[in-house]
Amino acid sequence: MKQANKKIFREFAAQKGLKSTRQRDAILDLFLSSDRHMSIEELYLKLRAKYPTIGYATVYRTLKLFAESGIAREIHFGDGQTRYEHVGRGEHHDHLVCTRCGAIVEFSNETIENLQEAVAEEHGFLIETHKLELYGICARCRK
Amino acid sequence: MKQANKKIFREFAAQKGLKSTRQRDAILDLFLSSDRHMSIEELYLKLRAKYPTIGYATVYRTLKLFAESGIAREIHFGDGQTRYEHVGRGEHHDHLVCTRCGAIVEFSNETIENLQEAVAEEHGFLIETHKLELYGICARCRK
């Protein structure tokens, strides 16, 4: 997926007349090779190690571009920070979030998705997206 | 539920040594008699009609107390504003949110809940809470 997403973003950039800059490339590489759920702050701190002058604004702007290009998606876990996660084409999943250690596990369940459709239909809604998060204590923290 | 929740909050307040003030009572009454999903701003504006000197800080502080006491719950629909909804004991429901007009419809579906439990178990999680939001276009906006 890494290479595919790199290509998707390059094409998106070309089409929008975006320039390729050192900062942008560095952020793209870091994002694609990172954990699947990074906050701006985490990205910024890691970037600064290699790139001491980089600014928050650049990281924010660049991640917005990633989201716009379709390779990233914003997620909110209610802690006031926006995180970004990777997106593979067409792929969708939901999250289990550990309230102790913050661990995030992805899952997807087709039956649930179908039931969601059914519920929406009952109420006359046409679903565009959804968000399903289960909060609890992960296996490790339960021990 | 109104009376029950009033009582729950009174007991909570007594136990924590909180005083009963005019402002607090007014906010409690307004909250309990309001729509089920109010933002701080909506509450504040309505309160100011009867209570011109009330401050945002008081409304924020009071709603936090409601949440702590268990009669209210914070909800976030991704528009940057925190809303509070009523909580009946043990009761749970999820939301359909219209991305056009902002309408919010509640629903609950036991089969989905059970599947969530199953998913959590598969991953060793002990669920505490969950959040399920379906975003789309409501019946009225589709016409």
Place this chain on the structure above:
DNA sequence: CAGCAATTGAAAGTGATTTTCACTATACAG
């Protein structure tokens, strides 16, 4: 290489929420 538009980073600006602080109001003791 020149020229221009896109990009960057520092700093100022936002909008929602929280904290501070001087003042006020409540509740319990006497």
Place this chain on the structure above:
DNA sequence: CTGTATAGTGAAAATCACTTTCAATTGCTG
């Protein structure tokens, strides 16, 4: 009732997570 301790209030300042502005760079195209 009346102090008195203590909690609560509101205005204003502070904070937090972003976003915008702007002057100085930097890529790209001709």
